[in-house]
Amino acid sequence: MKALMVSADSLLHAEVAAQGSARMPGLQLVATRQGLREAVERPLAELPELAIVDASAVTASEAELVERLCKLYPATSVLLLTREPPPELLIRAMRAGIREVLQLPLVHSAFHEALGRIELAAGCGQLRNGKVLAFISCKGGSGATFLSTNFAYALAALADKKVLLIDLHGQFGDATLYVSDQKPAMTLSDICAQISRMDGAFLESCLVHVASNFGVLAAADDPQHTVDMKPEHMDTILRVACQHYDYIVLDVGRQIDAISLRALDQADAIHPVLQLALPDIRDGRRLLDIFRSLGYAAERIRLIVNRYEKGGKLRLTDLEQALGADVMHTVPNDYLSATDSVNQGIPVLQLSRSSAVARSLGELVELVTARRAPESKGLFDRLFGRHEAE
Ligand SMILES: Nc1ncnc2c1ncn2[C@@H]1O[C@H](COP(=O)(O)OP(=O)(O)OP(=O)(O)O)[C@@H](O)[C@H]1O
Ligand SMILES: [Mg+2]
Structure with missing residues (x-):
């Protein structure tokens, strides 16, 4: 204290x-x-x-x-x-x-x-009893970092939740840069090096603050492996985070290591992100097989198809059949809005609120919060000014 x-x-x-x-x-x-x-x-x-x-x-x-x-x-x-x-x-x-x-x-x-x-x-x-939501790319560049960072911001901005994003990329993590121009003073490896200091105030002080209710914990920056990061450190970080945030969003990256595996074990939901293309589907199958062999329940896995365009040769039902899992949500391909947002380091909801991708993120917020609290239905309509009568 x-x-x-x-x-x-x-x-x-x-x-x-x-x-x-x-x-x-x-x-x-x-x-x-x-x-x-x-x-x-x-x-x-x-x-x-x-x-x-x-x-x-x-x-x-x-x-x-x-x-x-x-x-x-x-x-x-x-x-x-x-x-x-x-x-x-x-x-x-x-x-x-x-x-x-x-x-x-x-x-x-x-x-x-x-x-x-x-x-x-x-x-x-x-005490907030936070929920842990993980995003993981099935294939490099599928959009897991773009979606996790922008979804986390949308949760904070639209649903007024207190949100923490943890960048779990083992190397070259850059989630902070997707939503901010601030340089992180502390990273995941710094926290692991000082794990005995861990409490809500210490965690909060290590974040890059994008909004008053949204902070990002930057990826470990320790190429020489001077810090002995242990899976138990992840337990401590998530335990404290769940007490102080409503949602903890994980950007898991592609490489699953001992630390990110421990985080995935504790996730309430895991969102594999993939595009509607054969290489993504192939890698998606491998990832889902890993999750099945780890004993993760099917209802925890919620597929998100990114950069989705209707009318292509492959259909969503083909993907669902090949993976043996339902698609929870699709995010449209919106090259201009996504690129502008990533290049400027400003959340897409802030930069282009009415863009297709921002609206889709709003729907995802509604889906996730409605799963948790049925009374919050209609949030998307209220926030984007759509009225019941329309
Ligand atoms: N819905 C979208 N529409 C258009 N472009 C998108 C969309 N989502 C992501 N992108 C673009 O795709 C690029 C790659 O996304 P991102 O870095 O999030 O992928 P990733 O899955 O995190 O990759 P990695 O495996 O390297 O971590 C981003 O620069 C972004 O501009
Ligand atoms: Mg990434």
């Missing part, structure tokens, strides 16, 4: 830092302010999860600053440390919704109990 410490007492600061770092997960003091006035006048750019306020030197006339601090950081839990608090301060603190007030000098057991209550309250509010 990341905390702001408000105190001019360096000994107390050191004591809190030492007690906090001994916790699992650790409490980190990310910033310090000398007093309440400085805290409200110099707010942090990144909201802390917790503010620990030493109010021992606060006078009655300064008590209103407590309320101002709480308004400044409405989502932040506040822990007040006091010696002999003026009644005015306690009344203000109660009014501001502060529930944790501890007496100084600090009793360590009481401090840890208070942090436990705060963590529980913060954690419970956020």
Whole structure:
């Protein structure tokens, strides 16, 4: 948990830092302010999860600053440390919704109990029970990265879900570039190297943020294999991700390795992406055979035909017969919109909202969210302005 410490007492600061770092997960003091006035006048750019306020030197006339601090950081839990608090301060603190007030000098057991209550309250509010949706190309260039990144953005933008995309390409992963021009500061291999730090806040801080509710975790960038990435790391990442995101979209790439296999094992649905052409169908068969031999249930596998054009020699039913599986969705061939979007690194829904491919992604969002929550039917019509009567 990341905390702001408000105190001019360096000994107390050191004591809190030492007690906090001994916790699992650790409490980190990310910033310090000398007093309440400085805290409200110099707010942090990144909201802390917790503010620990030493109010021992606060006078009655300064008590209103407590309320101002709480308004400044409405989502932040506040822990007040006091010696002999003026009644005015306690009344203000109660009014501001502060529930944790501890007496100084600090009793360590009481401090840890208070942090436990705060963590529980913060954690419970956020538990999301996320769904993991994997996209995998049957053949190189089928469009799995384009569809997974743009579908993830569409889920966040159209269905207002909190979405994380994880790029699992073992090498040359470039999912971030499909939807953003930012350079990732952290990658999957960096997270694996620091897996003991893993919690919701750490995961969030490692992402490239495309929208406030959509982040991308960039592919491992470790050609020398200096990081010992283990399948267990994937378990930890997905466990934390499922607690903090509604959907975790995986761009699996073509090479299945021990890490991506562990992720596929845990996916609620796997979307093999292929085009309506014989080489794709051949490779698709091989991939589905692998999934069958891994014991993956048929209903978890949902085929997506990309760059679909009606009237070709091969029909969808031919593909379904050859693969022994139904097609869940088709995405039309829309060269101009797709190329523009990929070249500019802007999601196609943002760049060309009314294009055929953007509409198709909207339908896929509707299909996926309707499977999960039947009451969300009609989302596509509402969002694209189609009315019931039309
Ligand atoms: N529906 C579509 N219409 C037109 N072009 C598309 C469509 N979907 C994808 N493309 C184009 O296909 C190209 C390859 O797509 P993408 O990189 O997503 O494939 P991939 O399956 O991830 O490949 P790899 O196996 O290399 O990871 C992209 O540059 C994109 O412009
Ligand atoms: Mg790809």
